[in-house]
Amino acid sequence: MKLTGAAAARYFARPDPARMGLLIFGADAMRVALRRQEVIAALIGPEGEGEMRLSRIPAGELRKDGALLSDAIRAQGFFPGQRVAFLEDATDTLAPLVADAVADWRPGDAAVVVTAGDLKAKSALRKIFEDHPNAYAIGIYDDPPGRDEIEETLRRAGLAQIGREAMDDLLTLARELDPGDFRQTVEKVALYKHGDPAPLSPEDVAACAPATIEADVDDLLTLVAEGEARRLGPTVRRLEGQGVGAVTVCIAALRHFRALHAAVADPGGPSSGIARMRPPVWGPRRDRMLRQAQAWPLDRLEMALRVLVDTDLTLRSSSRAPAMAVMERALMRLAMLNRR
Numbered sequence: 001m002k003l004t005g006a007a008a009a010r011y012f013a014r015p016d017p018a019r020m021g022l023l024i025f026g027a028d029a030m031r032v033a034l035r036r037q038e039v040i041a042a043l044i045g046p047e048g049e050g051e052m053r054l055s056r057i058p059a060g061e062l063r064k065d066g067a068l069l070s071d072a073i074r075a076q077g078f079f080p081g082q083r084v085a086f087l088e089d090a091t092d093t094l095a096p097l098v099a100d101a102v103a104d105w106r107p108g109d110a111a112v113v114v115t116a117g118d119l120k121a122k123s124a125l126r127k128i129f130e131d132h133p134n135a136y137a138i139g140i141y142d143d144p145p146g147r148d149e150i151e152e153t154l155r156r157a158g159l160a161q162i163g164r165e166a167m168d169d170l171l172t173l174a175r176e177l178d179p180g181d182f183r184q185t186v187e188k189v190a191l192y193k194h195g196d197p198a199p200l201s202p203e204d205v206a207a208c209a210p211a212t213i214e215a216d217v218d219d220l221l222t223l224v225a226e227g228e229a230r231r232l233g234p235t236v237r238r239l240e241g242q243g244v245g246a247v248t249v250c251i252a253a254l255r256h257f258r259a260l261h262a263a264v265a266d267p268g269g270p271s272s273g274i275a276r277m278r279p280p281v282w283g284p285r286r287d288r289m290l291r292q293a294q295a296w297p298l299d300r301l302e303m304a305l306r307v308l309v310d311t312d313l314t315l316r317s318s319s320r321a322p323a324m325a326v327m328e329r330a331l332m333r334l335a336m337l338n339r340r
Contacts (some may be wrong), residue, residue: 021112026140095124
């Protein structure tokens with residue numbers, strides 16, 4: 001049988017040990033691996049692998065010895081408890097061997113977990129599990145996790161009190177990060193909030209989100225938009241030391257001030273304009289942008305955009321002026337512009 005959506009997410013978290021097995025397939029190997037780890041851990045528990053209740057069979061080994069999977073399914077362990085026979089990176093060429101191995105599966109045998117890459121709808125491997133009355137096949141696609149899935153991940157990490165804005169920020173992070181990075185971020189949030197009964201806030205999420213060079217550029221642009229001219233120099237030097245180019249900073253500044261211009265020009269006001277932004281702006285950065293949009297008049301934003309466009313043309317010209325110095329001077333002008 002096939003499982004999709006919320007039903008699939010629930011099954012990963014709480015698989016039925018009475019089922020013959022599960023096929024997990026998808027083009028993203030990381031997403032498939034994370035789901036495989038989750039379902040096997042739920043089946044055999046934290047001590048299962050140490051108690052030799054997990055038999056791991058690489059696809060290449062099964063090709064050499066076609067009886068490996070069948071033997072693993074029916075083997076008797078030294079320790080009591082659920083056993084799992086895990087076939088890794090299977091392909092349709094192994095479908096006949098898998099079909100033979102599961103044909104005589106009986107209650108008490110090891111549960112079968114098979115992972116595979118992207119499989120077509122007519123895949124022989126998918127057909128084995130989709131047509132079996134006591135097995136499931138679940139496809140893993142590139143869609144970001146939904147709210148139910150994120151809430152389940154947070155509950156497993158020990159986080160039950162989640163503010164609405166914090167959940168919105170986590171949904172945004174789930175769309176932007178790889179699955180492994182997102183899971184690590186959630187674990188980091190859980191450690192950060194350990195022993196703290198207060199609901200999870202956007203500030204908590206921001207404190208645990210992965211730090212990037214883009215975040216450092218955002219910090220620089222915040223100084224510019226909020227008129228912190230005296231603090232610009234050290235921040236520019238730090239970015240330059242990290243290898244960030246002047247053109248990169250200029251492009252980011254143009255994007256930032258165009259976003260502010262769009263927010264201020266929005267008929268519904270800056271708050272409505274920021275809510276319409278794509279990709280969405282979240283957490284403390286959303287609050288900062290709203291504060292900046294409320295402080296900048298439309299005509300000053302248009303002047304700022306002209307300064308940045310002229311700077312971009314200079315940086316891309318044959319001028320021999322030091323590029324980062326040209327960029328720093330433009331940022332200084334912007335920081336002073338709205339203080340007049």
